[in-house]
Amino acid sequence: MSSFRIPKGTRDLFPPEIDRWLFLEQKIREYYSRFLYQEVRTPIFEHSELFMRGIGDETEVVSKEMYRFRDKAGRDLTLRPENTASLVRAAVENNFMEHLYPPRFYYIGPMFRYDKPQKGRFRQFHQFGVEILGDPTPQADAELIYTSVEFLREIGIDGLTLLVNSVGCRECRPGYLRELRAAAGQADLCDECRGRVAGNCLRIFDCKEEKCRRTVRDLPKILDFLCEDCRRHFDQMKDTLDQYQVPFRIDPTLVRGLDYYTKTAFEIISGQLGAQDALLGGGRYDDLFRELGGPDLPAVGFAAGMERIILHLADFSPPKRKKTMVIYQQPECLNHAIRVARRFWEAGHAALVEYAAQKFKKQFQRANRIEADFAVIIGPEEIRTGELSIKNLKTREQESIKEKDLTKWQKQNL
Numbered sequence: 001m002s003s004f005r006i007p008k009g010t011r012d013l014f015p016p017e018i019d020r021w022l023f024l025e026q027k028i029r030e031y032y033s034r035f036l037y038q039e040v041r042t043p044i045f046e047h048s049e050l051f052m053r054g055i056g057d058e059t060e061v062v063s064k065e066m067y068r069f070r071d072k073a074g075r076d077l078t079l080r081p082e083n084t085a086s087l088v089r090a091a092v093e094n095n096f097m098e099h100l101y102p103p104r105f106y107y108i109g110p111m112f113r114y115d116k117p118q119k120g121r122f123r124q125f126h127q128f129g130v131e132i133l134g135d136p137t138p139q140a141d142a143e144l145i146y147t148s149v150e151f152l153r154e155i156g157i158d159g160l161t162l163l164v165n166s167v168g169c170r171e172c173r174p175g176y177l178r179e180l181r182a183a184a185g186q187a188d189l190c191d192e193c194r195g196r197v198a199g200n201c202l203r204i205f206d207c208k209e210e211k212c213r214r215t216v217r218d219l220p221k222i223l224d225f226l227c228e229d230c231r232r233h234f235d236q237m238k239d240t241l242d243q244y245q246v247p248f249r250i251d252p253t254l255v256r257g258l259d260y261y262t263k264t265a266f267e268i269i270s271g272q273l274g275a276q277d278a279l280l281g282g283g284r285y286d287d288l289f290r291e292l293g294g295p296d297l298p299a300v301g302f303a304a305g306m307e308r309i310i311l312h313l314a315d316f317s318p319p320k321r322k323k324t325m326v327i328y329q330q331p332e333c334l335n336h337a338i339r340v341a342r343r344f345w346e347a348g349h350a351a352l353v354e355y356a357a358q359k360f361k362k363q364f365q366r367a368n369r370i371e372a373d374f375a376v377i378i379g380p381e382e383i384r385t386g387e388l389s390i391k392n393l394k395t396r397e398q399e400s401i402k403e404k405d406l407t408k409w410q411k412q413n414l
């Protein structure tokens, strides 16, 4: 065995699990194209400053979890821990708002966070995310949330809980944070949370310590401090979710782990995931464009953890396609077998020739291993008469057809 081992927190993806990934990726593309989203692919690494400015210096993601390195020219780079900041950078740099309409985008790809690995939590993980740029309305938030719930339902995942909140805006959040800090300063919190009070105070709502979980229930909640504009936005967003008949629970402690959110915040959680219960999360980020030096553009989006979705696709069985093994009786018949196999491949069908297993019996064993539906048998007699013997490996019936009729046979049987 090789002495090399996979790095901690990463995974190899291979069959049969990879079938679930291919299925999921295909469903994302198909589903989101219904709503006119277009795919965007940004680089795996960006200038570190983008994430520090975009996500926030004091977030756990930036302060503890970034895969940050210098390249040979001394540039300060980071493997992307998420894709929203990159998408905003790409949108400004390439002027998406001028050239791409509607400005609705999705992405699928690996993200990197130096997190403590456990069930559903990895250091290289995959997200798909969707973002609506330039739309300030609560209806855009509600449509986006509706698609996240409905998408999961369409791929067979039910029984999840949708949590929604509003995290306010530049106008109302500072007043709230003042109140929160004052109250949290007096409260019974763990050492780490006590340190958070002066800095990233909202993080105390995410603490898993029992003591803090109890304490935060009595701390002031942002929903009681929303300005008129944020309150109206939240109410209309909830009304529109009702229109979609999407059930939700208001969670005034849902604050999200990234600093760019304004107004709507939401998550979908699952009972099956233990501590890592969020299948997806997102919200509105009306200040991020400006924060990153772009125009004043509102936006809303979410990202889903694909590993966590895959864990929920338990009953999945991949679509099966018919397979044919092209079997040659003797090594002298191999070239003819290759010619026949080519007629399968070029007509778009799945077929295999076992070049190395020259024994007739061995080739049949291999046909069973790949669960082939048919074996096309080629021997000197078939070559002489211009015929093919075809055995249906499921029914064990065998027939002979003229080689020139192969296309017709394929149309009828594959």
Ligand code: HAM
Residues within 6 Å of the ligand: 081, 082, 083, 084, 113, 115, 120, 121, 122, 123, 125, 126, 127, 129, 130, 131, 257, 258, 278, 279, 280, 281, 282, 283, 285, 300, 301, 302, 303, 304, 305, 306, 307, 308
């Ligand atoms: P996030 O909540 O940090 O948001 O991540 C979104 C989802 O990615 C999580 O709900 C979770 O399913 C998955 N995830 C996060 N970290 C890990 C990990 N270490 N291992 C496995 N899965 C993980 C964002 O990333 C935002 N960019 C979402 C967004 C888009 N907001 C607006 N637009």
